[in-house]
Amino acid sequence: MSQHAALSVIDVDRIHGRGNSAVHAVRGLSIEVRPGELVAVMGPSGSGKSTLLNLAGGLDTATAGQVLVDGVELGELAPRDLARLRRRKVGYVFQDFNLVPGLTAAENVALPLELDGAKARVARRQAVAALADLGLDDLADRLPQDMSGGQQQRVAIARAVVGERSLILADEPTGALDSETGEQVLRLLRERCALGVAALMVTHDAGHASWANRVVFLRDGAVVDDTGRSAEPESLLAGA
Template sequence: MPVLELDDVHRTHGTGDTAVHALQGVTLTIEPGELVAVMGPSGSGKSTLLNLAGALDRPTTGRVVIEGQEVTALRPDALARLRRRSVGFVFQDFNLISSLTAAENVALPLELDGARPRAARRQAHAALEEVGIRDLADRFPDQRSGGQQQR
């Protein structure tokens, strides 16, 4: 089963005279283990595409299927579960919570998903270790460099 399928996806931002047709008929299939890079000039629709691929946005028309589940058919709770358990997403502008440390930012979605705080903290530290910033676990976002925040 593909991890991601887009079928004739269109996404229009806004309406009327100012409408922007950011995606016009995108079809693609990504299989498990595939590494795919999306390239294009600024404003060409990369973030629009990734927001759909991460179930953060819905297509204007067309189908987005993640691990066999059609995103538009999911109820809000099922959609939130899919995002928490199946999608990893590095935002262009990070979206870190400024009042939480690095470890707390990483642990938060695990706790929201039902993990016990201590287990979530352990997993968060292991994840920070994996990307080489375990020693920055207790720093807040504004005490880390851009690349350190992104990791």
């Protein structure tokens, strides 16, 4: 594995339960994502895609093997240090959005920045800019309950990409969006990668996976294929 990888998953097992009831969510899994690279993950239900994202983001712990973000092994961090790394380094796009109901769109996007010590005015400015990138600047002061599902999804994506994240983890980020808006989201991910961010995206859509530099296929918790692409981020953007 490269020392310069934004994410290194090295020979990882994740086992739930014990004995005869043990379930191997992933086994012997190794994946690397470099800065500037968008990697799509595909596979059937139960193949370990969501487990991979949870391990990569420190939301779950490997039973064996190593998970490193920017060269830091997550399994060796104290809970407080792990939380700090997640806030500063990792952006998440969840299928169920995970927006805070009582906060506006701008407040939701600004939240990780403020938790990491940014002044409210600076955090809001960055949050509104991230919303504008997704065509949502006019919804900055609207609560999640007053937005459509697609709008909530785009707010969640803005929260994932705001600030200086080095790794974005996205679980079906275009699932609640129409095709035009979904393409806008994929273009935003590609633009972030062109700036040096690494992104790992779970998708079931081959068309969406075509935006990636590489496509990794999982089955039964293991990599069965890792298909590279020759195109660089800039040429992928130009041809989109």
